[in-house]
Amino acid sequence: MLIPSHIVQANDTLIYGLGLAASVVCAVTGVLVARDKGVDLFGALMAGVATSLGGGTVRDLLLGRKVFWMADETYLWVTVITAMLTFFITRVRHLPEKLFLIPDAIGLALFAIVGTQVALDWNMPWLTASLLGVLTAVLGGLLRDVMINEVPLVFSSELYATAAWFGSITLIILDALGVQATVAAWAGILVCIMVRLMAIRWKVTLPRFKH
Structure with a gap:
């Protein structure tokens, strides 16, 4: 697949590939969640x-850039x-419910x-960039859950948005230290996945309101 001509920065090839991979994974998880309805x-x-494209759409609108899947229909x-x-x-083939958790992470x-x-x-300043990263990661799932009348996973599950924020902060810190873009990106991905899966394993949540 040829990289579109509008992608010019050195690390954009990696980000483009990660974006497509994320679109695939989130499309699968979106359908798996909706299946039970x-x-x-x-x-x-x-x-x-909604799961794949929702978060990035809002991010691009906030940044004032052309929405990514309109600029490049490959995502769509x-x-x-x-x-x-x-x-x-x-x-035709039943997939276990727990299969949803790892692809979602x-x-x-x-x-x-x-x-x-x-x-x-x-x-964008580092804090804004990290929050836009979190928004990109969680808003699609939130839209999906609202559409199918479920309590959004981001509000009720083990560390979710927090895991995304840890991954974003890892990328930002390594980028500021001059670490190679590819290494920084994969480190952020691994941190996010590890925090999310460990939170699921040990039932770690943020403080909640009591009933």
């Missing part, structure tokens, strides 16, 4: 698209095709790093 093909497609095609394939596969990490790097490329 008995939605039809269109409903599953909307859940997959990859998301739609993945969602449709997942829908038809899960109709991977998608969370990928989008957190992509969103943070995009914000850094637009010269």
Whole structure:
């Protein structure tokens, strides 16, 4: 696949690849979550698209840049095709519920790093860049859960947005220290995934309101 001509910075090839990978993973998780609600093909497609593209869309609107999947329709095609394939596969083959957790953690990490790097490329301050990374990572899942009438995972689960923020901060710190972009990105991804999975394993949550 040729990299679009608008991608010019040295580390953008990596970010482009991570963005496509995140779109695939989140389209799968979106359909898996919607499956248990008995939605039809269109409903599953909307859940997959919202999960994959929702966060990045809002990020780009806030930054005043052209929405990424409108600038490059590859993201949209990859998301739609993945969602449709997942829908038809899960109709004939049952996938365990727990299978959703690991892909979701991977998608969370990928989008957190992509969103943070995009914000850094637009010269955002570190705190703004980290929060835009978190928004990119969690807003799609939030939209998905609202669409299918579920309590959003980001509000009720083990460390979720916090894991995304740890990954974003890792990228920002390493970038400030002059670490190679590829190394910094993968380090941020691994930190996010590890924090999320450890939180699931040991049931670590933020303080909550008591009933």
